[in-house]
Amino acid sequence: MSDNLTLPTQADAGTAAPEALLEVQGLTKHFPIYGGFPIKRKVGAVQAVDGVDLTVGVGESVGLVGESGCGKSTTGRLITRLLEPTAGKIVYSGQDITRSSRRQLAPVRSEIQMIFQDPYSSLNPRQTVGTIIKSPMEVNGIEPAGGREARVRELLELVGLNPEHYNRFPHEFSGGQRQRIGVARALALQPKLIVADEPVSALDVSIQAQVVNLLKKVQDELGIAFLFIAHDLAVVRHFSQRVAVMYLGKVVEVGDRDSIYNGPRHPYTHALLSAVPEVEVNDDVEPRERIRLAGDVPSPISPPSGCRFRTRCWKAQDKCATEEPPLVQLAGNRAGHLTACHFPEEPTIEARAEDVVLDPALKALEADLEVTKD
Numbered sequence: 045m046s047d048n049l050t051l052p053t054q055a056d057a058g059t060a061a062p063e064a065l066l067e068v069q070g071l072t073k074h075f076p077i078y079g080g081f082p083i084k085r086k087v088g089a090v091q092a093v094d095g096v097d098l099t100v101g102v103g104e105s106v107g108l109v110g111e112s113g114c115g116k117s118t119t120g121r122l123i124t125r126l127l128e129p130t131a132g133k134i135v136y137s138g139q140d141i142t143r144s145s146r147r148q149l150a151p152v153r154s155e156i157q158m159i160f161q162d163p164y165s166s167l168n169p170r171q172t173v174g175t176i177i178k179s180p181m182e183v184n185g186i187e188p189a190g191g192r193e194a195r196v197r198e199l200l201e202l203v204g205l206n207p208e209h210y211n212r213f214p215h216e217f218s219g220g221q222r223q224r225i226g227v228a229r230a231l232a233l234q235p236k237l238i239v240a241d242e243p244v245s246a247l248d249v250s251i252q253a254q255v256v257n258l259l260k261k262v263q264d265e266l267g268i269a270f271l272f273i274a275h276d277l278a279v280v281r282h283f284s285q286r287v288a289v290m291y292l293g294k295v296v297e298v299g300d301r302d303s304i305y306n307g308p309r310h311p312y313t314h315a316l317l318s319a320v321p322e323v324e325v326n327d328d329v330e331p332r333e334r335i336r337l338a339g340d341v342p343s344p345i346s347p348p349s350g351c352r353f354r355t356r357c358w359k360a361q362d363k364c365a366t367e368e369p370p371l372v373q374l375a376g377n378r379a380g381h382l383t384a385c386h387f388p389e390e391p392t393i394e395a396r397a398e399d400v401v402l403d404p405a406l407k408a409l410e411a412d413l414e415v416t417k418d
Contacts, residue, residue: 068098071131093119116273204254223246286301293344300381307391307392335358
């Protein structure tokens with residue numbers, strides 16, 4: 045291991061979240077691929093999630109970001125036990141729930157709830173809003189003071205809907221209102237942890253801020269911990285206290301919000317942040333770096349050896365192909381800021397002397413444009 049790397053200690057990992065509510069270690073999910081005729085046999089596997097380590101503290105909001113197909117949603121479904129993990133360990137409130145049976149999970153399920161991505165498919169169109177929100181209480185045998193109907197009306201009011209909407213059906217609501225109904229359903233059992241799987245990506249931009257602010261209000265008032273899964277970095281920055289960056293089934297960087305957004309170390313995190321659009325209203329503002337990657341994410345069926353980002357990385361060397369970089373704390377980083385990279389970038393997002401452009405076609409196009417201008 046190089047001199048600028050230090051293994052994270054337990055104190056380092058616990059600085060941002062002193063009391064862990066959820067601990068995930070080596071979480072793995074491989075979906076088998078079957079082929080052959082007439083006897084089908086396993087011919088491969090989609091390595092959707094491959095050794096994820098993650099911690100969520102009590103009342104903490106943690107963002108999970110990355111491009112499409114990196115395994116964010118699968119990770120969320122594994123944590124809520126909607127999918128069975130292939131390997132790894134899920135510890136919730138000190139209890140190992142990785143292989144817990146349905147009966148053993150019953151007391152825990154009410155404390156871990158999920159908000160789904162699509163508000164149009166996550167609500168039963170044949171049930172009224174009241175029935176949708178009330179059902180979790182009925183399943184878990186919860187009888188709140190004043191009755192379930194009164195509790196549902198309170199929840200509707202909490203999420204910014206009219207309590208009189210109790211008897212309406214989902215088709216009578218807009219996308220933003222439906223997502224609010226999903227939030228109310230998640231809150232019905234007074235959970236300690238909510239996994240929000242891209243809760244605003246299917247909504248209009250004008251509605252996204254309202255829903256994110258609603259979730260922020262819920263977290264502040266009720267002290268609920270959130271695992272906020274999203275690909276919109278601006279939304280995650282507004283909502284999350286800590287951020288984990290995923291690439292092709294692995295967490296490549298994790299740290300507090302300021303460290304990740306202002307001093308990223310992993311090249312992939314640099315590339316993600318450089319893709320965020322910005323409006324320059326002040327000429328005095330320092331220009332930000334621009335990085336444009338070549339190609340698509342490699343197939344999770346056969347990921348690259350060593351570092352999975354090396355096929356698109358401008359700093360890749362022979363070592364990156366033979367050794368998988370561990371998720372460690374780099375010298376000079378804040379406690380709890382971990383990076384998986386053999387050759388990390390400098391902790392800055394300021395513009396470079398020359399843009400990083402890995403796409404040959406784009407390079408050629410820009411060269412032609414420069415010649416035309418001259």
